[in-house]
Amino acid sequence: MTYQEAVNWMFNQFPVYQNQGKSAYKEDLSNTIQLANYLKNPEDKFKSIHVGGTNGKGSTSHMIASILQEAGYKVGLYTSPHLKSFTERIKINGEEIPQTNVLEFVNSHKVFFEEHQLSFFEMTVGMAFDYFAKEQVDIAVIEVGLGGRLDSTNIITPEVSVITNIGLDHVQILGNTLEKIAGEKAGIIKSNVPVVIGEKQLDIEHVFLEKANELDSKITFASDVVREVYDTDLLGSYQRHNVKTAICAVQNLKGFKVNSDVIEKGLLNVKTNTKLRGRWEILNHSPKVICDTAHNKEGLTYVMEQLKKEKYDNLHIVLGVVSDKNLEEILPLFPKEATYYFSKPDLPRGLSAEILKKESKKFELLGNEYESVLCAYDEAVKVSSSGDLVFVGGSTFTVAEIL
Structure with a gap:
């Protein structure tokens, strides 16, 4: 296959949410776990930050990655969907995964994918984790695809979990109330892993507090604690919420040297560092x-x-x-x-x-x-x-x- 044939095969072979909607959503993580085991668990070979939420998770992921790049780290970034090219989904320090790597991954594992009827998203998550492990990134910022609890990315144990906010989106899958959706998003909170909630929403904050308490996870509401908000080259006025969330996330990250100058530079250079597009x-x-x-x-x-x-x-x-x-x-x-x-x-x-x-x-x-x-x-x-x-x-x- 050529690169384009490989990508087309992934899109067409099995369900992909952006084409089909609800029918593409899997009800458990067994396929992803099976794929991870087959790939020798690449998700255990690099540190990560997991970012979920209804709005702003893409921008927040790019902000965090940009800050860590400015600090001199080799940073993986996994996001979805892509705007123009499939390779936008998987980046290291702003550079997209080479098409040759995509083609090699599909060719090498196509038989396994077919035998186990993996979805487009499961294959893509496996590809990203495999690439980050082989390239030995210092840390990877992993954006949740849809929901949280049952999302294919939710096999990682991150250094920090981040949930930007909760809104009524994908209700036919995640539930038709903010409380139900919050419960699904809270599924990325892990035992003894600090969790940052971007915006405190009074009617659902108890969902996150109860889950964090149950798992002995330190919980921080970014909107409560971040006082100094830096400028960003992402122009939307709504980005001020995401700036607070990104700052709070890196402040809760242990073992990485990130000072206020680095945070300021990282936020001012998001588009340069990560090549993010389409936000105002x-x-x-x-x-x-x-x-x-x-x-x-x-x-x-x-x-x-x-x-x-x-x-x-x-x-x-x-x-x-x-x-x-x-x-x-x-x-x-x-x-x-x-x-x-x-x-x-x-x-x-x-x-x-x-x-x-x-x-x-x-x-x-x-x-x-x-x-x-x-x-x-x-x-x-x-x-x-x-x-x-x-x-x-x-x-x-x-x-x-x-x-």
Whole structure:
């Protein structure tokens, strides 16, 4: 196989959540444990930080990795989903895993994958852990894929567990209340491993306190203890929450030398160090074009608040979402005084532009539908004057198509 054939095989062979949704979610970790044993348990050969939560876990993971890079460590970073290339998911000091390594891993273990019917995500986690172990990273920052308790990454015993916040997302899998979702996210808390909770949410803090107490884990709420918040090159105003969480996480990390100067530099150089994209990213200045991957109520609330602070003559919004989103929850967040360009992200879970337009009309969000995200984006830019603003969002996958 070529590299692209290997990646296509992984996507097509077995369930992958970003394509299929709930049917791809596994109910236990037995497959991942079996794969780890077969690979001679690479997850035991490097230190790690485990990052979960509903919103901000990707940005927080990149911030932590950037700080540790600035401190001079060799840092692995595992995140999902990717925006443009599969190799974005697995990085060391900001450099993506070489395509040759991906191809070699798939070719070497394809028979085992087929025999045990491993999912795309299980294979990818195995690949990341195997790569970090072989490259002898000093530490790896591992982002949870979905949930926590049953996520394939949850076979590690990290130095610190991090949970950014809790919101109503993936409710058909994780539960339809904040308490149920918090219980799933709390599944990454390990015995005697310090846990950092990014935001104290009064109605669910007891879930984390009880779990931490049960496992004798020191628990810290970042929003309570971090007083000095440094600037970051990630521009979204919502990043201030993630900055606090990242600072608190590295402060709870034992055996690594990280001072305040290193923290400050790391936060100022996240995009340079880790190559993170799609978070309140400015793509053009005339007209101004901004994209953001926020896709649920909590994330979009912050993004729409920031959008209100922008100055522009006319606002154009390129919108595309996936079909399992609660539209009645997210559409009211969007401004009515904008022209909308409705489109379908190019994946099986993408919601049709026709349905999105119809549902949006109920909330007085008006515009036309387009056959693709790119067509919608091209039209929005074409009709905009230099003083206008074009915002692209609604889904990670919508943003990915215009980057």
